[in-house]
Amino acid sequence: MLARRSASTLTILVALLAFVSIGFPDAVLGVAWPSIRSTFGLSRETLGAVLFASGTGYFASGLVSGRAIEALGLGRLLVLSTAMASVGLFGYAIAPVFLVVLGMALLIGLSSGAVDAGLNFYAAENFSTRVMNLLHAFFGFGAMIGPFIMAAVISGNVSWRWGYAIVGTVVLLMAIAFLLTRAIWSVRHRDDPNGTVREPSAPVAVIVRMPLVWLQVLTFFFVTGVEFTAGSWGYTLLVERLGIDAGPAGVWVGLYWGAMATGRLLLGSFSRRLGDARLVRFSSWGMLLGALLLTRDSAQLAIAGLIVLGLCEGPMFPTLMSLTPARLGTNVAMHAIGFQVSAAVLSGAVLPTIAGLLSARMGLGAIGWTVTAGVLVVIGLVLLLQQRADAPVTAPTMPAESHA
Numbered sequence: 001m002l003a004r005r006s007a008s009t010l011t012i013l014v015a016l017l018a019f020v021s022i023g024f025p026d027a028v029l030g031v032a033w034p035s036i037r038s039t040f041g042l043s044r045e046t047l048g049a050v051l052f053a054s055g056t057g058y059f060a061s062g063l064v065s066g067r068a069i070e071a072l073g074l075g076r077l078l079v080l081s082t083a084m085a086s087v088g089l090f091g092y093a094i095a096p097v098f099l100v101v102l103g104m105a106l107l108i109g110l111s112s113g114a115v116d117a118g119l120n121f122y123a124a125e126n127f128s129t130r131v132m133n134l135l136h137a138f139f140g141f142g143a144m145i146g147p148f149i150m151a152a153v154i155s156g157n158v159s160w161r162w163g164y165a166i167v168g169t170v171v172l173l174m175a176i177a178f179l180l181t182r183a184i185w186s187v188r189h190r191d192d193p194n195g196t197v198r199e200p201s202a203p204v205a206v207i208v209r210m211p212l213v214w215l216q217v218l219t220f221f222f223v224t225g226v227e228f229t230a231g232s233w234g235y236t237l238l239v240e241r242l243g244i245d246a247g248p249a250g251v252w253v254g255l256y257w258g259a260m261a262t263g264r265l266l267l268g269s270f271s272r273r274l275g276d277a278r279l280v281r282f283s284s285w286g287m288l289l290g291a292l293l294l295t296r297d298s299a300q301l302a303i304a305g306l307i308v309l310g311l312c313e314g315p316m317f318p319t320l321m322s323l324t325p326a327r328l329g330t331n332v333a334m335h336a337i338g339f340q341v342s343a344a345v346l347s348g349a350v351l352p353t354i355a356g357l358l359s360a361r362m363g364l365g366a367i368g369w370t371v372t373a374g375v376l377v378v379i380g381l382v383l384l385l386q387q388r389a390d391a392p393v394t395a396p397t398m399p400a401e402s403h404a
Contacts, residue, residue: 008126010181010184011126011181011184011185012127012131014177014178014181015119015122015123015127015135016134016135016138017138017174017177018078018082018115018119018174018177018178019119019135019136019138019139019142020138020139020141020142020145021082021085021142021170021171021174022112022115022116022119022139022142023138023139023140023141023142023143023145023146024142024143024145024146024167024170024171025054025085025088025089025108025112025146025167025171028146028147028149028150028163028164028167029047029050029051031146031147031150031151031154031163032150032154032160032163032164033047033050035154035159035160036101036160039160040097040098040101042098046098049102050101050102050105051105051349053102053103053105053106053109054105054106054108054109054112055109055345055346055348055349056106056109057105057106057107057108057109057110057111057112057113058109058110058112058113058116058341058342058345059109059113059342059345059346060109060110060113060342061081061109061110061111061112061113061114061117061338062113062114062116062117062338062339062340062341062342062345063338063339063342064338065077065113065114065117065118065121065335065337065338065341066117066121066334066335066336066337066338067335068114068118069118069121069334070334073185074118074121074122074185075178075181075182075183075184075185076182077114077118078115078118078119078178078182078185079175079178079179079182081110081111081112081114081115081118082111082115082171082172082174082175082178083111083172083175084107084108084110084111085107085108085111085112085115085171085175086168086169086171086172086174086175087104087107087168088104088105088107088108088111088168089104089108089164089165089167089168089171090164090165090168091103091104091107092104092161092164092168093161093162093164093165093168094161113341113342113345116341117337117338117341119135120321120337120340120341121333121334121337121338122185123135123321123322124321124322124324124325124333124337125325125330125333127322128272128322129272129276129279129318129319129322130272132318132319132321132322133264133265133267133314133315133318133319134264134265135318136264136314136317136318137261137262137264137265137314140257140258140260140261140264141261143257146167149163149166149167150163150164150167153166207332207335207336210328210332211388212327212328212385212388212389213328213332213336213339215381215384215385215388215389216320216324216327216328216336216339216340216385216389217336217339217340217343218343218381219320219378219381219382219385220317220320220340220341220343220344220347221343221344221346221347222347222351222374222377222378222381223313223316223317223320223344223378224317224343224344224345224347224348225347225348225350225351225352225374226287226291226309226313226351226371226374226375226378227260227313227317227348228347228348228351228352229351229352229355229367229370229371229374230256230291230294230306230309230310230371231253231256231257232352232355233352233355233356233359233367234252234253234256234306235249235250235253236364236367237294237302237364237367237368238252238253238299238302238303240364241363241364241365242297242298242299242302243299244299252303252306253306255306255307255310256306256307256309256310257310258310259306259307259309259310259311259314260310260311260313260314261314262310262311262314263283263310263311263312263313263314263315264314264315264318265314266311267279267283267311267312267314267315276319276322276323277323277386279315279319280315280316280319280320280323280382280386281382281383281386283312283313283314283315283316283319284312284316284375284378284379284382285312285379286308286311286312287309287312287313287316287375287378288372288375288376288379289305289308289312290304290305290306290307290308290309290310290311290312291305291309291368291371291372291374291375292305292368292372293305293308293309294306294309294367294368294371294372295365295368295369295372296368302368305368309371316378317344320340321337321340323389324336324337324340327385327389328389351370351374354370355367355370355371358370
């Protein structure tokens with residue numbers, strides 16, 4: 001019992017550090033980009049090429065992460081993927097031409113997507129919803145720390161390359177931590193501490209024909225899309241539509257992301273008392289309140305809307321992730337969680353782009369209404385999932401020949 005508890009504590013600590021490291025790369029890029037652009041003589045919009053390369057890798061790795069876990073085992077996958085991410089970050093630091101930067105962005109996306117999907121699958125199977133929310137809060141801390149590191153490097157009149165070298169070193173240390181702890185990353189369901197042997201994962205061909213899987217994927221698509229739309233356009237909304245000064249507007253948008261981490265820590269702690277499904281439903285209605293406040297012409301109401309939206313969004317992604325094995329079955333969740341991560345990455349580009357196109361035609365007020373429409377879709381999907389999924393799941397069985 002004591003040995004098992006120690007192993008569990010160690011696993012949680014390593015997982016917390018891992019989620020911090022996942023938050024580094026993309027957040028660092030935003031601060032480093034003006035310097036990278038200057039080094040290679042690029043236009044401002046070339047950033048889209050870097051994000052596309054990284055997003056493509058992230059999306060692809062999420063789709064195949066279930067097969068990778070089966071082939072390598074989760075421990076080996078975490079070691080390999082984190083090492084690949086550190087190679088990509090060091091590649092940024094020594095890149096002689098911009099084409100190398102694009103290649104490293106693709107590599108970082110591939111590796112980060114695998115780590116993200118793998119850790120989310122492990123946490124959904126082994127940790128409580130409260131711990132899952134804590135893990136994702138630490139992702140937010142990583143997203144804050146990374147830019148601080150790069151900003152400190154650049155403000156010290158040191159090349160941006162050293163910032164990537166520092167972040168690459170941190171991620172390399174994470175790979176070493178995974179290597180030293182690889183034996184503890186066997187999947188044991190949180191309701192099955194004895195680690196009973198389970199069925200192999202269901203075939204992908206079966207999984208993609210399951211309506212519940214697509215309901216889950218769509219829910220993640222819209223939850224994350226709303227999150228990134230508000231985060232991407234909040235600053236523009238406050239400054240250009242509501243007349244708030246640039247400095248305070250930046251602070252309020254930063255507090256939006258901070259509110260999300262706070263929501264994971266505070267609201268996530270109520271999961272045991274409320275139940276996971278009820279927490280998701282409660283949070284989705286809170287998101288609607290925040291989104292409606294964003295549609296108002298008042299700066300104070302819009303700021304309140306950002307904070308309320310961030311707080312209520314916070315526990316949505318991790319709690320839905322925790323519900324995945326219960327709703328779909330463990331042998332489906334191994335692949336479905338990867339699909340959900342891929343959908344989240346895709347929506348982070350699609351919904352903010354739609355909001356931008358609508359605002360160009362209809363004015364910046366369209367941003368708040370786009371967020372509101374996205375939240376209404378989330379509420380509908382949440383209610384449909386609770387109606388159809390929150391019952392005992394009979395997971396699909398493997399074809400007879402697959403057991404041979």
